[in-house]
Amino acid sequence: MRADRLVATLLLLQARGRVTATEVAAELAVSERTARRDLEALATAGIPVYPQRGRGGGWALVGGARTDPVGLTVGEIRELFLVPGVPGVADVPGVPGVPDEGATPHLRALERAVVDGSQVRLGYERPGGAADERIVHPLGLATKAGVRYLVASTGAAGGPGALRIFRLSRVTSVEPTGDPAVRPEGFDLAVAWRSLASTAEERTRAATVRGRAERGAEAALRALFPGRLRLGRPLAHGWMTFEADGPSPQALAAQLAGLGARIEILAPREARDHLARLAAELAALYGPPAAPRAG
Structure with missing residues (x-):
């Protein structure tokens, strides 16, 4: 387990x-990259660990201080299980969000369920569904662009392939079951988050619509498709071409419907028919x- x-x-x-990352890697039988990430995670959690640069450098406790792992504060323990702040994780591209959504x-x-290692009955609302x-x-919590996500296993044994991410703003209820949560063998939260976020990004780009839009609609299109919009060449009579990616032609058509006659979908046919x-x-x-x- 990563906390271990x-x-x-x-x-x-x-x-x-x-210590150096190389020494930690050799001692704990992990890669040097994993050792460095763990050292950075300790510092992020508020534990007085800092890097020393140059010859003979490495990582040390500030001023030679000592921290009793058994006496860690609740906040410090919590941070050991949470992804936010781990370099490279919060910057996974393609998981759009809005600020200030963390206080759900x-x-x-x-957080208590993650720290305590307990299963929960999760109420969750899918977009457009009950x-x-x-x-x-x-298994852990992650943040992207101010949006919090739960990383969890839905499999009875918590095995590989059963990992999911749940957006906290869509969680409707959390009820502990009293049963212990099962962590997949060798589970690493940062690695799992990168993989799951990448898969989610692929789903948001499964389909593409091509169309034309009035000049001046650029801001509205960018707001609808952050990172998934490509504006094209100008056309006659104040129009321009565009392409946008989304999970399906129907979902893209529904998003564009709010722009009314300011846009015209040209392809694919499924998007035009749905609109x-x-x-x-x-x-x-x-x-x-x-x-x-x-x-």
Whole structure:
């Protein structure tokens, strides 16, 4: 477990006073990259660990201080299990979000579940769908662009391939089951987050629509498709071409529907047909009432 490694790294620091990533890697039988990431995670957690540069450098406790792992504060223990702040993890591209979404009502309950290693019954609302419940094994929390995600296993044994990420703003309830969570063997939160975030990014780019838009609609298009929009050449009469990526032609058409006549989808056909159906439904619901028949 990663927390075991972090505590072992801290004990090694205390025993030797100063260590290098190479020494930690050899002692704990991990890669040098993993050892360096663990040392950085200790510093991020608020433990007084700092790097020393130059010849004879390495990592040491500030002023030779000692920290009793058993006496770590709740906040320090929590940080050992959380991804935010681990260099390179919070910057995984393609997981868009908005700031200030971290203070969700279920954050503390999920932090406790991660630290305590306990399963929870998670209520979760999918985009455009009703909330459902499932038993999950919380493994850690990650942040991207101010948006928090839970990394969890949904498999009964917590095995590989059952890892999922859940956006905390869509969590509707958290109920501890009293059963221990199972961590996959060799699980590394930072590595798992990168893999899951990459998979999520691929899903958001599964389809592409091509169309034309009025000049001046650039800001609205960029807001709809952050990092997934390509503006093209200008056309006659104040139009321009564009391409946008999304999970499906239908989802892209639904997003673009709000721009009305400022855009026209040119391809694929599925997106045009879906937009036409949406327009017909809206016209039937909000259009003027039919005139009464004469006499």
